[in-house]
Amino acid sequence: MKIENHDYDLIKLGFEGEQAITQQLFFKYGKTYEPKKIIVREGDSGKEVYIIISGMVLVTERQISGQYRVLNRLGPGEIFGEMALLENELRSATLIAATDVKLLVLAPEQFERIFQTHPRWAFKIIGALCRRIQSAFTQISNYYSGKSDVP
Template structure:
């Protein structure tokens, strides 16, 4: 299954079994975005997680200022919107397609439904989430 391989390559899902990846693969939807198209907007309600299959995106954040700062450029195999899966809060950044881009999209509702039937999936993802949090904390400490 092509979606299963893309899911396996996403850091968040790297510790899941083939069976779990197959289940998530049935829940994702492939979406295409044109160059310049806004995929998610800072401040909007977050409802989905994205895995870039092909193309490139720009991640920017205004955070109250008038001019947005580029945080990152992401490409194939990289992800954004992880927090949407966990808390469904507002988007922390805007993501725009730098070129025609294809993403696999997993809604929070589908993700939560999978976790409710397979709680071991959540346990498998905890080390990855913890590592990501430590990376962010280290970056913050380095800037202060």
């Protein structure tokens, strides 16, 4: 199996994590968003996994009124989009750039290559999922204790 040059970059990212994000890697897989720009939209299909290099991203859900309710904030080093990849489902939230944002956008096969070279990425995803479960638990708990009107 021939490994192309860009594969070496992905292998390096797998082993070294965010420290391996170079200009060359960003040129190949990077994308920038200005504040208030939608990165992914709830209900859309997509399999890409996103790694935040810099900036802040808001995880939101659209309300009946057309407004967005903020569910979470993500920053550098955090991953999103893995749920659509793992569950083969539509996007479950709308993600909006809160600041200028730089992301790595990886197709499933690219992310799988990183995953295979270094399993620490599995722990990043498990950590992200645990934080989401904890956040959902807190929201539900606050709702039933009268601290919030939205579950």
